[in-house]
Amino acid sequence: MSQDELIAKKLSAMAHPARLAIVHMLVKAGPQGVSASQLGGPLDIAANALTFHLQKLAHAGLVESRRSGRFVIYTAAFDELLNLTNYLVGSCCVDSAEKCGPRCPTSEPSPMHISTSRGEQND
Amino acid sequence: MSQDELIAKKLSAMAHPARLAIVHMLVKAGPQGVSASQLGGPLDIAANALTFHLQKLAHAGLVESRRSGRFVIYTAAFDELLNLTNYLVGSCCVDSAEKCGPRCPTSEPSPMHISTSRGEQND
DNA sequence: GCTAAACTTCAATAATTCATGAAATGTTGT
DNA sequence: ACAACATTTCATGAATTATTGAAGTTTAGC
Numbered sequence A, B: 001m002s003q004d005e006l007i008a009k010k011l012s013a014m015a016h017p018a019r020l021a022i023v024h025m026l027v028k029a030g031p032q033g034v035s036a037s038q039l040g041g042p043l044d045i046a047a048n049a050l051t052f053h054l055q056k057l058a059h060a061g062l063v064e065s066r067r068s069g070r071f072v073i074y075t076a077a078f079d080e081l082l083n084l085t086n087y088l089v090g091s092c093c094v095d096s097a098e099k100c101g102p103r104c105p106t107s108e109p110s111p112m113h114i115s116t117s118r119g120e121q122n123d
Numbered sequence C: 001g002c003t004a005a006a007c008t009t010c011a012a013t014a015a016t017t018c019a020t021g022a023a024a025t026g027t028t029g030t
Numbered sequence D: 001a002c003a004a005c006a007t008t009t010c011a012t013g014a015a016t017t018a019t020t021g022a023a024g025t026t027t028a029g030c
Helices: A003-014 A017-032 A036-043 A047-059 A078-089 B003-014 B017-032 B036-043 B047-059 B078-089
Strands: A063-068 A071-076 B063-068 B071-076
Touching (some): A003 A017, A003 A078, A003 B003, A003 B017, A017 A063, A017 A071, A017 A078, A036 A047, A036 A071, A078 B078, B003 B017, B017 B036, B017 B047, B017 B063, B017 B071, B017 B078, B036 B071, B047 B063
Antiparallel strands (some): A063 A071, B063 B071
């Protein structure tokens, strides 16, 4: 899977209002995570639909899950999310830096520039 | 259109390898932009397919176009892209900041936090 | 073991998206 | 006006994605 295909898959996973809201809740919640039912309640998503969406996000590597009693706790995959955002604007105007204005995201070092130790995912 | 729907639309627009490659080329090119044929050539996309993809991106507000002679020059909508990336990780662990680690993207101010003067888009 | 709760799987349908070929539009130069 | 180039529009079919209802699995408590 090419880099672009991998990134497109992640974007595609988030390109749905329900899933975006899920990711947002998980990002807000931080590393402690949120159980599936805690997500489904406020967002008003049926249980099976919730599973569908969470699996899509998990398959794209954007969320992780662990079991805790009868609950399944989901957490955002922060590294992957940061990778993603960095990719989107991380190479602004490399072909013509001198023509880019002061708001260019690469004009000053950003804390977004992190590297993970993960290899490429093989579907 | 809700905030989530608007963001989902933008993500959806980029959730395709060809469109992602287009955005990447435009971001790399900076404000000067690139003509449609200059995009289509290297990416090996048929002219009509290219139009399809560019329109999807334009409709999501991620690219802008202007005519220059017989060419149509496309540029990335940098503000919108930055808005987008900021949205994705901009509210990390607001519900439990103390439990988030040092890599939390909100743990130090980021140059990504910009505000635009644009109102909400009404489709 | 039984029951309820939390979650997942399955199956069918509806809706959207993408690729392709053919035709049309707009622009430049002769 | 004409020819060539750049881009867009239109129409079709294939493929993917989302929604819904029903049934199945795992865990905790009695």
